[in-house]
Amino acid sequence: MVIDLDRCTGCRGCMEACKIENNTPQATFWMYVFRFEEGEYPGTKVWFMPRPCMHCDNAPCVKVCPVGARYKREDGIVATDWDRCIGCRYCEVACPYGVNTFNWTHPEEQYYLDWQDPGVASTTGGSVPPWSNPDLELPYGPEERRIAGGGRNKGVIEKCTFCVQRVEKGLDPACVVSCPVKALVFGDLDDPDSAASKLLASRHSFTLLEEVGTEPRVHYVGGHPPHSESKQVEAVEARV
Amino acid sequence: MKRRVITLLMVAAGFGLQAIAYLFLAAPLGIPSAVRFSNPRVPFAPALFILGVILVFLAGVVYELMPDRAGRSTGEG
Amino acid sequence: MAEQIATLPYGVGRASARWKLLVAFLAGIAILGWYGWYLEIRRGMIVTGLRNIGPMGGATWGFDVGFVVYWAGVSFAGITMAAVIRIAKLRQLRPIARMAEALTVVALILATFAIMYDLGQPFRGIINLFRYARPQSPFFGTFTLVISGYLFASAVYLYLDGRRDAAICARTPGRLQWFHRLWAAGYRDTPLERERHERAGFWLAVAIVPLLVTANATLGFVFGLQVGRPGWYSALQAPAFVLLAGVSGIGMLIGIAAVVRRTVADGERLSDDVFRWLGNALMFLLLGYLYFMVVELLTNVYTGSEREREVTAALLSGRYAWIYWGSVALFVIPLALLIVRYFRRGGGLATLVASGIMVNLAAIGKRFLIVVPSQTHGTLLPYGTGSYVPTWVEWAEMAGLFAFGALLLALFAKLFPIMPIGERDDA
Numbered sequence: 001m002v003i004d005l006d007r008c009t010g011c012r013g014c015m016e017a018c019k020i021e022n023n024t025p026q027a028t029f030w031m032y033v034f035r036f037e038e039g040e041y042p043g044t045k046v047w048f049m050p051r052p053c054m055h056c057d058n059a060p061c062v063k064v065c066p067v068g069a070r071y072k073r074e075d076g077i078v079a080t081d082w083d084r085c086i087g088c089r090y091c092e093v094a095c096p097y098g099v100n101t102f103n104w105t106h107p108e109e110q111y112y113l114d115w116q117d118p119g120v121a122s123t124t125g126g127s128v129p130p131w132s133n134p135d136l137e138l139p140y141g142p143e144e145r146r147i148a149g150g151g152r153n154k155g156v157i158e159k160c161t162f163c164v165q166r167v168e169k170g171l172d173p174a175c176v177v178s179c180p181v182k183a184l185v186f187g188d189l190d191d192p193d194s195a196a197s198k199l200l201a202s203r204h205s206f207t208l209l210e211e212v213g214t215e216p217r218v219h220y221v222g223g224h225p226p227h228s229e230s231k232q233v234e235a236v237e238a239r240v
Numbered sequence: 241m242k243r244r245v246i247t248l249l250m251v252a253a254g255f256g257l258q259a260i261a262y263l264f265l266a267a268p269l270g271i272p273s274a275v276r277f278s279n280p281r282v283p284f285a286p287a288l289f290i291l292g293v294i295l296v297f298l299a300g301v302v303y304e305l306m307p308d309r310a311g312r313s314t315g316e317g
Numbered sequence: 318m319a320e321q322i323a324t325l326p327y328g329v330g331r332a333s334a335r336w337k338l339l340v341a342f343l344a345g346i347a348i349l350g351w352y353g354w355y356l357e358i359r360r361g362m363i364v365t366g367l368r369n370i371g372p373m374g375g376a377t378w379g380f381d382v383g384f385v386v387y388w389a390g391v392s393f394a395g396i397t398m399a400a401v402i403r404i405a406k407l408r409q410l411r412p413i414a415r416m417a418e419a420l421t422v423v424a425l426i427l428a429t430f431a432i433m434y435d436l437g438q439p440f441r442g443i444i445n446l447f448r449y450a451r452p453q454s455p456f457f458g459t460f461t462l463v464i465s466g467y468l469f470a471s472a473v474y475l476y477l478d479g480r481r482d483a484a485i486c487a488r489t490p491g492r493l494q495w496f497h498r499l500w501a502a503g504y505r506d507t508p509l510e511r512e513r514h515e516r517a518g519f520w521l522a523v524a525i526v527p528l529l530v531t532a533n534a535t536l537g538f539v540f541g542l543q544v545g546r547p548g549w550y551s552a553l554q555a556p557a558f559v560l561l562a563g564v565s566g567i568g569m570l571i572g573i574a575a576v577v578r579r580t581v582a583d584g585e586r587l588s589d590d591v592f593r594w595l596g597n598a599l600m601f602l603l604l605g606y607l608y609f610m611v612v613e614l615l616t617n618v619y620t621g622s623e624r625e626r627e628v629t630a631a632l633l634s635g636r637y638a639w640i641y642w643g644s645v646a647l648f649v650i651p652l653a654l655l656i657v658r659y660f661r662r663g664g665g666l667a668t669l670v671a672s673g674i675m676v677n678l679a680a681i682g683k684r685f686l687i688v689v690p691s692q693t694h695g696t697l698l699p700y701g702t703g704s705y706v707p708t709w710v711e712w713a714e715m716a717g718l719f720a721f722g723a724l725l726l727a728l729f730a731k732l733f734p735i736m737p738i739g740e741r742d743d744a
Contacts, residue, residue: 032372034699051698058271060545066456067442067449068267068278086445087362087437089377090456096545096697098371102437105361143275154361155437209697212544226699228623235701236372240363267451278451286450286461293466293528297473300521304477304513305502 001162001176002196002205003050005223007183010035010048015236017178020131021163024150025110027238028101030160031175036230046233047223050184052175053078053099053160054208054216061091061100070157076217077162079140079147085156092157096212100159104240107151135165162186189217247303254295261289325486327734328582330493336727343724350717353710354434362437364710368703376692376705381435383684384715386536387565388428389463390558390680392471393533394566395421396525399474403522410594412587412736415482416573416726418475419735420566423725425468427718432464434714455542458535467532470525478518480504481511482738493732500733533559540687547621548628548691557609563602564648565680571595571673573726575666577735586736593662596669600655603676607648628695637690640682647679 010033018024018031034049055078061070062078069084070091080091092100113120115130124130136149141164148165150158163173171177176184187196203221265285268277280286324331356364368375398417402410433439450457483500486493504510534555540546541554574592578584617629632641651672658664693703729735 027373029372036699057273060543062272062278064454064456064543065278066451066454066460067445068280068451069445071275071278072272074274084445084449085438086442087439088435088442088456089437090454090539092370092377093692094543094545095370098369098696098698098700100371101369101373102377103361104363104368141275153438157437209545212697214545230699232699232701237374239368239373239375262452266457267449267453269453272453277453280449280451284448286457287447290447290461290465293461294469296524297466297470297521300477300517300524301473304480304510304517307503 001052001055001173001218002185002187002189002199003218003220004183004185004199005047005049005220007181007222008033008048008050009181009183010046011180013178013180014050014175014184017174018160018163021133021166021174022148022150022161023132023136024101024158025103025107026112027110027240028150028158029236029238030099030101030150030158032099032236034226034230034232035234036226037233038229038231049220049223049226050175051097051099051208052162052173052218054097054214054218055160055162057215057217058213060094060096060214064090064094066090073141073143075167077164077167079145079161079164080156080158081145081147082152082156082158083146085153087155087157089157096209096214097216100157101150102157103151103154106154110151110240133165138165140164140168189219242309243303243306246306247299250299250302251296254292254297254299257292257295258289259292261285261292265289325489325491325493325734326583326738327730327736329486329731329734330491332731336731340724340727343720343727346720347717347724350714350720353713353717356710357434357714358439364708366706366708366711368705370692370696370703371698371700374693374701374703376689376703378435378688378692379705380685380707380711380715381431383681383688384718385428385431385435385459386558386687387681387684388424388431388718389459389533389536390562390565390684391569391677392421392424392428392467392566393529393559393562394424394570395419395471396474396522396529397563397566398570399478399518400522400526403519404526407594409588409590413570413574413591413595415475415479415733415737416577416735417570418471418478419726419729420570420573421471422468422475423722423729424566424569425464425471426725427722429464429468430718430721431715432459455535455539458531459539462528462535463532467525467528470521470528474518474521474525476500477514477521479733481506481514482734485738486734496732530559533562545697546691547624547695547697549687551613553609553613554687557606557613560602560606560609561680561683564599564606565677567595567599567602568673568676568680571599572670572677575670575673577730578666581730581735583736592666592669593658596655596658596672599672599676600652600659603648603652603655607652610645610648624695624697628690631690631694632686635694637686640686644679644682644686647675647682651675 012033015029015031015033024030032051036047038045055076059072059078062072067084067086069081072078089102139146140148148161166173172186176186185196185199187194189197191197200219205219205221206225207216207219208225265282266280367377367379370377395417398414401407402414436442446460450460480501481504483497484504487497487501537555537558540549541551543549574587578587631637654668654672689705693705
């Protein structure tokens with residue numbers, strides 16, 4: 001994925017689109033957008049940085065998974081098999097980017113509203129939760145493992161999957177499709193003709209935390225990496 | 241004599257099983273770039289590794305507990 | 318050799334009212350801990366104070382993981398004793414061997430429970446670890462070597478080492494005779510069998526020592542290899558873990574030995590010499606561990622990346638400072654007491670036991686400080702500071718484990734002689 005920081009307006013629509021596509025429960029945000037402020041008034045600058053999972057080529061989370069539930073697919077996506085995950089959360093502590101979320105309780109109890117409540121059910125037509133995506137139950141890839149979607153089981157870890165259930169159908173991830181200013185571009189960086197490769201080639205780019213050697217597959221063009229002056233404003237302080 | 245042989249065989253088998261399970265049967269080592277780095281090559285390979293560890297220490301039990309040939313103990317360890 | 322012993326030694330088979338009361342009390346706390354785990358299984362880990370790192374601003378590893386490392390560390394004691402007694406032929410320490418071995422087995426059982434408490438899917442975990450465990454993950458070593466290998470090896474050692482005493486006890490009729498006979502498995506105290514017994518014990522001790530070192534080093538690697546957590550990523554973790562294991566293990570052993578000396582019939586067999594040796598061992602291990610702490614402190618204070626400095630600041634002067642300096646004090650004070658004891662060639666048992674307790678509290682604090690601050694502070698992306706406060710469930714689970722461990726040892730002491738029975742003309 002290539003993210004154009006000059007375009008991002010910090011609307012966080014990608015965070016919501018991800019939540020709806022992947023059915024993530026409360027306080028779980030796979031896509032996260034930092035809102036930074038730098039400098040002293042009146043010279044302050046405000047900028048925004050979307051941060052999906054980096055799907056690293058040298059992923060520390062894959063290396064440490066004791067049972068191989070977190071694995072790297074041939075197409076580059078780092079996936080989590082929620083049938084195999086034992087909930088040790090080692091991937092979560094190993095990730096330098098903090099992209100992992102854990103199901104601290106039964107996901108059905110964490111969907112913002114009590115969907116069983118008659119007052120609510122009358123507006124949703126009775127489905128619980130109303131945005132459940134049937135594609136998330138299916139196994140994917142030649143390895144036939146169930147890796148899609150959030151809020152699968154109590155006690156397992158999950159994270160951004162680059163919407164594998166959409167990618168397998170040839171579609172772009174939900175965050176990419178929903179961005180009103182086309183700040184997110186998804187594609188095959190090995191193919192020089194893809195939109196992502198062209199965008200990457202056109203400007204100076206960087207990856208986050210290059211010095212730790214994870215070889216992330218998410219590149220940023222425009223802007224600069226956050227540094228010590230970058231202070232988060234309007235952090236999403238969500239806690240279950 | 242038989243006791244010593246069996247004990248040493250068990251120790252060797254135990255270490256051998258550990259080495260084989262670790263290097264050849266469990267998930268391959270290396271920077272993970274494909275699904276195979278996250279799956280054992282043989283299912284339950286870690287159980288085999290543990291069996292190897294158990295074999296090594298069971299050898300001690302065998303060494304002590306193995307009954308002597310009926311009637312005579314030969315005086316050898 | 319052929320006379321019957323009228324009563325079993327060291328109070329085996331005789332349960333006093335005081336003992337029964339103790340067992341009931343410990344069982345109550347242990348059950349409370351397991352109730353906490355039951356809640357965790359039913360509702361999920363939300364009943365703990367753990368939360369996600371990152372936007373949720375929590376720590377995902379806390380008490381549970383800290384205590385896994387602590388218990389694995391305490392298990393160091395038994396095998397060190399076994400190795401030292403057999404390999405270095407320090408026969409005068411024989412009296413403490415059995416309780417040390419029992420401590421190792423019990424501590425590893427507690428570590429296993431602590432791991433189960435920590436997994437989001439513990440029962441799936443048991444199957445999937447045996448089926449899929451990957452050598453590349455540092456947890457592979459924890460699972461196969463520490464929990465499976467080391468526990469089995471220690472149990473084998475305890476079993477074989479006890480056969481001779483089991484044979485002696487089996488000569489006394491009573492309710493436990495069948496158990497002692499089973500354990501003895503036909504041991505006859507002939508010179509041949511004794512020689513075999515000594516040889517097997519020697520080689521087992523030799524084989525377990527590398528297992529012990531790799532087990533504790535692997536635990537260090539769990540943290541030390543994580544480049545993404547400032548404060549963890551360090552080559553010092555593995556060796557420091559081994560040393561702290563020694564400190565906490567010997568400290569715990571001192572406490573148990575003191576209890577045995579006071580409460581068990583003929584407990585005075587645990588002579589002052591044994592305690593002096595333990596005190597000296599603790600002193601040297603403490604010196605070694607404090608060396609590591611000083612090196613780490615100087616390195617972090619001299620310079621570090623911005624994030625590492627955040628973690629260091631939190632430890633030295635920020636939120637965790639009281640735990641950090643408290644642990645330092647609880648290491649330094651015992652060290653001073655032990656040095657004084659060393660030069661005075663003896664001293665009261667009370668200061669030694671107090672030292673043992675203090676270093677264990679410090680070890681618990683230090684384990685906590687290894688696990689938590691690098692999650693709440695110093696995250697490489699600027700999420701801001703997180704927080705972790707353990708809930709009553711976590712406190713109950715941990716207290717329950719301490720109680721369960723004490724319970725197992727108390728039960729063991731009534732089923733089997735807690736000290737090796739008087740050695741005649743040691744072969």
